[in-house]
Amino acid sequence: MGKKITIDPITRIEGHLKIEVEIDKGKVTNAWSSGTMARGFEALLTGKDPRDASFVTSRFCGVCYSVHQVCSARALDAAFGAKVPWGGTLIRNLVMGAEFIYDHPLHFYQLSALDYIDIMAIANYKGKDKDLLAVKDKIIGLVKSKDTFPLTPRYEPDDFCVKDPEIVITAVKHYIDALKMHAKARNMGAIWGGRTPHYQNIVVGGVTSYPDINQVARFRTMLDEQAKFINEVYIPDVLAFGTGPLWKLAEMGVGGGHYNYLSYGAFEKDSDGKDLVFPAGVIVGLNPANIKVDPFDPKKITESVKHAWYKENKPVHPYDGEQIFNLDKKDAYSFVKAPRYDGKAMEVGPLARMIIAKNPDLIGLVKKGAKPGAVARHAARAIETRLIVDACYKWLDDLQTAMTKPGFKIHDTEHWDPPESGMGVGFFEPPRGALGHWIKIKNKKIENYQAVVPSTWNASPRCENGTRGQYEEALIGAPVPDPENPINVVRIIRSFDPCLACAIHIIDPKTNEIRKFIVE
Amino acid sequence: MSQLTLHAPSYKTGGETISPQKVVILGVGNILLSDEGIGVHVVNELSRLDFPPEVSIVEGGTDGFRLLNIITEADRLIVIDAVKGGGIPGSIYRFDINDVQSCPSGFKTSVHQIGILEVINLSGLFGKTPQTTVIGIEPKSLKMGMELSPEIKTKIPRIIELIQYELKTSE
Numbered sequence: 001m002g003k004k005i006t007i008d009p010i011t012r013i014e015g016h017l018k019i020e021v022e023i024d025k026g027k028v029t030n031a032w033s034s035g036t037m038a039r040g041f042e043a044l045l046t047g048k049d050p051r052d053a054s055f056v057t058s059r060f061c062g063v064c065y066s067v068h069q070v071c072s073a074r075a076l077d078a079a080f081g082a083k084v085p086w087g088g089t090l091i092r093n094l095v096m097g098a099e100f101i102y103d104h105p106l107h108f109y110q111l112s113a114l115d116y117i118d119i120m121a122i123a124n125y126k127g128k129d130k131d132l133l134a135v136k137d138k139i140i141g142l143v144k145s146k147d148t149f150p151l152t153p154r155y156e157p158d159d160f161c162v163k164d165p166e167i168v169i170t171a172v173k174h175y176i177d178a179l180k181m182h183a184k185a186r187n188m189g190a191i192w193g194g195r196t197p198h199y200q201n202i203v204v205g206g207v208t209s210y211p212d213i214n215q216v217a218r219f220r221t222m223l224d225e226q227a228k229f230i231n232e233v234y235i236p237d238v239l240a241f242g243t244g245p246l247w248k249l250a251e252m253g254v255g256g257g258h259y260n261y262l263s264y265g266a267f268e269k270d271s272d273g274k275d276l277v278f279p280a281g282v283i284v285g286l287n288p289a290n291i292k293v294d295p296f297d298p299k300k301i302t303e304s305v306k307h308a309w310y311k312e313n314k315p316v317h318p319y320d321g322e323q324i325f326n327l328d329k330k331d332a333y334s335f336v337k338a339p340r341y342d343g344k345a346m347e348v349g350p351l352a353r354m355i356i357a358k359n360p361d362l363i364g365l366v367k368k369g370a371k372p373g374a375v376a377r378h379a380a381r382a383i384e385t386r387l388i389v390d391a392c393y394k395w396l397d398d399l400q401t402a403m404t405k406p407g408f409k410i411h412d413t414e415h416w417d418p419p420e421s422g423m424g425v426g427f428f429e430p431p432r433g434a435l436g437h438w439i440k441i442k443n444k445k446i447e448n449y450q451a452v453v454p455s456t457w458n459a460s461p462r463c464e465n466g467t468r469g470q471y472e473e474a475l476i477g478a479p480v481p482d483p484e485n486p487i488n489v490v491r492i493i494r495s496f497d498p499c500l501a502c503a504i505h506i507i508d509p510k511t512n513e514i515r516k517f518i519v520e
Numbered sequence: 521m522s523q524l525t526l527h528a529p530s531y532k533t534g535g536e537t538i539s540p541q542k543v544v545i546l547g548v549g550n551i552l553l554s555d556e557g558i559g560v561h562v563v564n565e566l567s568r569l570d571f572p573p574e575v576s577i578v579e580g581g582t583d584g585f586r587l588l589n590i591i592t593e594a595d596r597l598i599v600i601d602a603v604k605g606g607g608i609p610g611s612i613y614r615f616d617i618n619d620v621q622s623c624p625s626g627f628k629t630s631v632h633q634i635g636i637l638e639v640i641n642l643s644g645l646f647g648k649t650p651q652t653t654v655i656g657i658e659p660k661s662l663k664m665g666m667e668l669s670p671e672i673k674t675k676i677p678r679i680i681e682l683i684q685y686e687l688k689t690s691e
Contacts, residue, residue: 040664041552041664043664044552044664044665044666056552056666059550059551059552059581060552061582063585063586065581106585110585138645176645176646177646179588179642179643179645179646180646180647182585182588183588183589183591183592183643184589186586186587186588186589186590187589195579196586196589197580197581197586197587198579198581
């Protein structure tokens with residue numbers, strides 16, 4: 001029996017995720033992924049006007065609000081029988097495209113990079129570059145003031161960590177530059193959404209406001225600036241790290257998992273909607289030499305609650321899902337349900353999408369010897385950011401052409417009123433992976449609503465037959481030479497960009513000295 | 521509720537024009553978790569009032585990172601949020617960001633995971649950090665639901681008065 005260690009919380013972003021691993025002879029031999037907060041916002045929607053769903057679901061999460069909004073609107077489009085005009089789709093795509101532009105670089109620099117560099121190496125920087133010296137001063141200032149957040153707390157650097165002062169200091173400079181770019185990028189979605197966060201423009205049938213040429217121009221200017229950073233800093237950094245200091249981790253394929261991948265497909269390239277930037281598909285047991293992609297069949301999705309704190313139930317399709325807690329259940333260890341496709345645990349997200357798309361850049365890296373795993377996940381994220389940037393330019397051009405033509409439409413107003421009864425599903429591929437919203441309508445009100453979010457797929461516990469979820473499986477075999485310093489465990493989990501706020505939610509109150517500031 | 525009138529510090533005594541300092545009143549919270557959304561409910565009320573152009577009223581949801589743009593554009597930031605301070609429900613707290621920074625878990629005082637204070641810290645890495653005051657309200661219920669508890673809801677007018685007082689003393 002190996003030594004068991006627990007890491008809680010593991011995320012640098014919203015949500016409570018606890019990972020337990022068993023370690024034997026310096027390797028992970030077993031793993032458990034637990035969402036430690038209760039979820040179930042969907043229950044709030046029952047009995048409401050279906051059109052409220054896209055606004056209420058945008059409050060599921062402060063991070064991924066707009067993707068819930070759009071996915072919800074797509075479920076409503078299906079249930080109402082609305083056909084979103086191409087103009088409406090273009091604007092939705094631009095809003096969602098901007099989401100990738102903020103999210104992916106943020107994940108690399110702010111949420112991951114510090115697991116791969118020895119930040120303290122900065123002190124040894126001997127170069128003369130003015131910008132870099134300013135960074136050095138800043139970091140040393142933080143250390144001296146004993147306030148090194150956000151650079152700490154951290155795990156001790158291991159053999160894979162980059163310790164070359166030149167590289168580390170450049171990475172930290174880019175960390176700071178990425179924050180600046182992020183702050184600017186936040187305004188891109190607001191051009192169409194009217195505000196940020198929590199956009200106002202996405203509703204069943206399309207979007208609510210006609211674009212004007214100034215909006216197109218403003219978006220283009222901001223896109224130019226972001227594209228420059230993405231193409232000249234972010235992507236080269238990911239490739240330099242992945243094929244340089246981290247190549248060994250990539251070759252080892254640390255964090256591989258089940259090698260099952262799922263993409264619902266998203267981002268229509270043209271008005272007939274058949275050609276997608278992220279194609280839909282399913283891969284079971286990847287063979288990199290001969291990638292076989294099966295078509296995606298929505299009927300094959302079920303959720304198991306055998307190991308989750310919910311009332312005992314057989315695996316059911318999300319249309320029939322429910323949220324009744326049972327905290328005393330034997331064998332349960334998570335508030336996250338276990339979604340399965342055809343009974344199998346799946347990985348969703350950038351790596352799944354790029355493999356299913358047979359993206360030549362990613363396949364090229366795999367052919368060179370990078371096994372799909374933690375490092376490949378970062379590469380896939382960078383590669384698809386470029387695809388989205390290119391697509392945004394195309395959508396912007398298309399919109400500019402379409403909006404000047406007579407009969408330009410952004411909304412299917414004929415289908416604004418809810419049907420007497422109906423059902424529908426909305427699928428989307430947000431930055432973190434496959435997202436689905438399912439709605440049932442009765443007497444023009446919501447009868448049942450279920451969301452299966454990307455982190456539910458990846459962070460799921462075991463299912464009926466005991467098969468591990470993707471995080472759990474990805475950890476098996478990970479090298480942990482020192483149980484006090486499980487840095488590879490956090491690298492693997494963070495490579496998925498976990499965001500559990502919507503997968504689960506409860507509050508963990510902390511009492512402290514705030515009382516002395518009481519006003520009344 | 522009386523209408524708020526304010527005069528921005530647009531002129532120095534010598535008569536030369538300076539640009540007024542940009543004030544952001546930022547309400548954060550999750551409106552799906554009853555009192556957790558108090559900050560959002562307060563700024564929704566504020567948005568019905570008149571403010572001078574240099575004052576922005578922003579409803580910020582729950583994720584700190586998403587607010588970097590708003591924070592870095594502000595000279596003066598007033599954050600309205602649910603705060604677990606251990607007082608009785610409805611207690612109102614007021615503190616400057618500097619007062620809590622030395623708290624080991626400073627940013628955990630807010631019930632959001634990546635607290636606003638954490639992100640204000642981050643903004644200091646690449647630019648200015650706005651002078652920040654937090655007006656916090658002790659929640660009664662954090663259960664799932666879109667309504668505020670009655671004893672929290674009745675505090676909204678008082679919270680608005682306190683915000684108005686902050687704006688006056690900021691001049």
